[in-house]
Amino acid sequence: MAWNEPGKRDPWQGKKPPQDVEEMLRRLRDGVGRLFGGGGGGGGSSGSGGGSGLLMIGIFILIVVWIGTTSLINIDARQIGVVLRFGRFERVMNSGFNLKWPAPIESVYKVEATTVRTFSDEVRMLTKDENIVVVDFNVQYHINDARRYLFAASQPEETLKQAAESAVRQQVARSDMDTVLSGLGTEVVADTEKMLQQTLDGYNVGLVIDSVNFQKILPPPDVKEAFDDANNAGNNQKQYVNDAQAEAARVIPLARGDAARIRAEAEAYRATKIAAATGEAERFSLVQQQYHLAPEVTRKRLYLETMQEVAGASVKVVDGSNGKSMLYLPIDKIREDAAAAGAAAAANDANGNRGGNP
């Protein structure tokens, strides 16, 4: 019963050959049954010629249908067909219309060969410095050898996953966590691709790697907070420096302004002093010239004028005793009166000259 059990020839894949052999054989057996049945009937009565003719037509149609369904094979543009003759690899069918021997002599297995497939995974890995990172990666691949893909290795997809995880892990284990987290460069990616391809070639899976991508490499969620804080610390550091620089930018110009003010004030002082001295000296020179012309009179006049002014503002006591007798002077009382008067005088004199003296 080996012929009509195509399913059993493929215990791993569960794929059926495209042609429906079972159905065809059933019809064939029906035909054979009718042939013999018809023959038996023919022996008993006449008119068997018409039944035999019908039978021949039936068999012919069956054969045509059988060949049509199992010999004419259409291979899609994305597919490759692998042809086995009595279970043994015979040839590869490319896309388009193909012919083969009818089942069960030859069978064809179609494989979606050009479709790019993607496998992605997120795994926890150890880095060189025994820290843990979570790597999210994907692998894009396609089938480049359909015969190997089908018949050289079991579970090609599973194998790819294993090999990919192993290769990525090996790359991650080569670097420290900080290097890994700062992003794996293109040479690492190229390295991974190469390593993975070599591994897969050793397993005869017939797959070719298009690319390996590291989507995300992150610290594990349990320590994310600490990592975020460390990142913030970097920003804080910059912030502190920026703040200080801003303050420096404020303080120094202010100091320059102050300095300019101090200098200006000093210059003003110098100019004031010189001007006052010049004026005073001029005044003195003028008065002195006049004094020279009439020394006695001028001297006396100046003296009296001054005394008038001085005595005018003061409480006057004339003591003719030449200091021999004791005068009782209630100085406190006098001063109080004078202070009251002086306050009034000062108020009147508020605009009086108080020019600086040398």
Add this chain to the structure above:
Amino acid sequence: MRFLAPILALLLVVVLANSLFIVKEGESALVLQFGRIEGIGSAQGDGELHPGLHFKLPLVQQVVRFDRRILNLEAQPEKYLTSEKKAVNVDFYVKWQIENSVTYYRSFGADEFQTAANGRLGSIIKNALGFEFRTRSLGDLISNARSDITEHVREQANKSTETVLGVRIVDVRIKRIEFPDEVVTSVYNDMKAERSRLASEQRSAGKEQAQKIRADAEKQAAIIKAEAERDAQLLRGEGDAKAAEIYAGAYNKDPEFYAFDRSLRAYREAFKSGGVLVLDPNSEFLRYFEAAKNEGKR
């Protein structure tokens, strides 16, 4: 008589179906006659049948098929101790292939789903790996040595499996090395500690830099002001000196008059606010005070 033809036909079909068989691509087969492997030592080889159409004696001979593809053995994670007695969970897979159907059949029987072989290989590899792990440090295991180790394990294992079991080990590969959960927690704690150390280091460095910048700015500001003060004093000194020179130049012409003039001004200033003035009637100021009174009396 009329039933003979169909019976014969049926018999033919049954016999053919029982004597013709197909070995598919990726398989090999042995033919057993009452449990004995047929064709051993024959010209075609060790009785191993390759893909294609084959014949056997119907009913008395059985066919045993073997999966000759590269097969996958994925073992349960295994706990190992490294040379520094750190525990790690190791996940590995083995790729293997039946190399010799006859030897394989003798070791494992038909073993349709490779259960027996997987079990046997698994324990061989586990032992070999365990030995490798015990003799190496964790750092070594994690980083560069992974492929080394597995290559070594593969070679060791192959020595026995190839001849004894008819199995070739294609590759042994460590899929993952992981810490047990309790160690993971402590690794996380270490990572956190390391990060917070880095964080405070950066913050402190930032503060340090900020302090330096501030201090430098303050220093510059102080210097700028101090220089301005110095210049100011110089200017004031110049002003005072110049004024003194001018005064001296003028007063030197008549020191006597200067003393007189300046004294008068000093009196004026000194008594401006008022006070008690005790005057001698004989003083210059009151010279005519008494005289006038006397004249009035006269």
